[in-house]
Amino acid sequence: MNYETLIKTVRGTVTTQMNPEYDSVRQDLIWNGRKPYRYPEIIIKAKDAADVQAAVKFAASTGRRVSPRGGGHQFSGIALQDCVVIDLSEMNALEIDVEAKTARAQPTVTNGKLAAALGDVGLAFPTGHCTSVPLSGYLLGGGFGWNAGEWGIACHNVIGVQVVLADGSLIEASETENPDIFWAVRGAGPEFFGVVTEYRIRVFDLPRAIRTSVWTYAIEEIDAVESWISRTMPIVPRNVEFTAMMSSAPEPLAGVASKTVTGIATIFADTEEEAAATLALIADGAPEGALDVQLGFDTTFEVLYLIVGQSYPEGHRYAVDTNWSADPSGLLTRLANAVKEAPSPRSYAIGVVLPPMDGRAMPDGAFSMAGPAFSSTYAIWPDEDADAANFDWLRDTSAAIAPISLGHYVGEADLDVGGKLERCYAPEALARLRALQRKYDPRGMFKRRIAAAPMLRMVG
Numbered sequence: 180m181n182y183e184t185l186i187k188t189v190r191g192t193v194t195t196q197m198n199p200e201y202d203s204v205r206q207d208l209i210w211n212g213r214k215p216y217r218y219p220e221i222i223i224k225a226k227d228a229a230d231v232q233a234a235v236k237f238a239a240s241t242g243r244r245v246s247p248r249g250g251g252h253q254f255s256g257i258a259l260q261d262c263v264v265i266d267l268s269e270m271n272a273l274e275i276d277v278e279a280k281t282a283r284a285q286p287t288v289t290n291g292k293l294a295a296a297l298g299d300v301g302l303a304f305p306t307g308h309c310t311s312v313p314l315s316g317y318l319l320g321g322g323f324g325w326n327a328g329e330w331g332i333a334c335h336n337v338i339g340v341q342v343v344l345a346d347g348s349l350i351e352a353s354e355t356e357n358p359d360i361f362w363a364v365r366g367a368g369p370e371f372f373g374v375v376t377e378y379r380i381r382v383f384d385l386p387r388a389i390r391t392s393v394w395t396y397a398i399e400e401i402d403a404v405e406s407w408i409s410r411t412m413p414i415v416p417r418n419v420e421f422t423a424m425m426s427s428a429p430e431p432l433a434g435v436a437s438k439t440v441t442g443i444a445t446i447f448a449d450t451e452e453e454a455a456a457t458l459a460l461i462a463d464g465a466p467e468g469a470l471d472v473q474l475g476f477d478t479t480f481e482v483l484y485l486i487v488g489q490s491y492p493e494g495h496r497y498a499v500d501t502n503w504s505a506d507p508s509g510l511l512t513r514l515a516n517a518v519k520e521a522p523s524p525r526s527y528a529i530g531v532v533l534p535p536m537d538g539r540a541m542p543d544g545a546f547s548m549a550g551p552a553f554s555s556t557y558a559i560w561p562d563e564d565a566d567a568a569n570f571d572w573l574r575d576t577s578a579a580i581a582p583i584s585l586g587h588y589v590g591e592a593d594l595d596v597g598g599k600l601e602r603c604y605a606p607e608a609l610a611r612l613r614a615l616q617r618k619y620d621p622r623g624m625f626k627r628r629i630a631a632a633p634m635l636r637m638v639g
Contacts, residue, residue, distance in 0.1 A: 184237075189226070191225045208259050208266065219263065225270060244262035246258055246259070297385065319368055320589045322590070335544065336380050336382075337364065341376045344372070345372065363612060395441045400468065406508070408442065418448060420446075420447075421532060438519055495560065496559070501554065510530055513576070533551055547607075548604055553588070558570070574593070577593065
């Protein structure tokens, strides 16, 4: 297929470097205010799976690589590549089967859209914590979302997919049909060797009493807060999400403390009685000396997204890294020490202690890296002149965590650092992924190039 045939075949728009709108289209591919210095040859905004097939066949016939783009939210900007970029942003249809408790979603249905549509019919899903992130990269990378303790990692609730492979064929994959591709689609992230054009997912009854309590302390109380969270998680139901957030003090407390640690306990309960009893149990163990306490307020998914959204100012520059660890105390202490020294007041970190596995085995899939505790470190700043200082801070923080890190979560890992992508998977899972890549994408059409960290620092 040549370029002229491509133009006649696809229903969506095709943009090349010759188009006057090219730079605007290119920059819009990445949500982060910090755009990678990479320039796609062609950007194809697909309308449907047939457009995706045409784009892949064009790339195959002309010897080009392909990079699928969902929402462009991975903070390393990995979707923006010097090749054929397939923009899936207009593929956002959603169908819900209330009786079967399943849904069919195109790749760029966002977390917020899915949560709202399911909520309208009394259903829910472990959607991600950011409302504007689409399912494409979220599910492909695993999906560590709301109420993961009870509902599981989001990709483990995928029951089927449609995928365009490197030869342009459109196939179905599930546990019984193309099971090796189905294994990979549940967690491969940027290592996946195709384009997912539809997800079929299992959904759950909507919790009727989602309630949250919040305790804010001076950041020097991190040891007491971590001990409280670690003591609490084994004795509360699995539908409790308990997070420590380390950040600049919120405005009402700015005169009392410079940096704070906030314990945020959310229960996804079915009754008011269950919510009240569990939050009371958590409150009983809270350390003394809180600067501010808010107990048991109503937090629907809509409210949760409004709260989280305050931490992600649009247009700012972001660099993010994640870690799994078996040492919650060491993890949170290192995060708190780092946040105290953050060059930007917008930067923050979160630490989460997960419910005990209690003998449960993680479902088989490419998502294979996890641990008892999880962290995300967010460097957020407004101006390009501060790139070097903020990258240094983020990577110094990751270096401090490295001795107790089991690996990383690919959805928010600092993938520009060499070797980090490989540590997002268990070694045996990565080996299996590589073998599947050789089988289904022998020419490496979907292989993304990742910049080295020193080069990014120099550019900054």
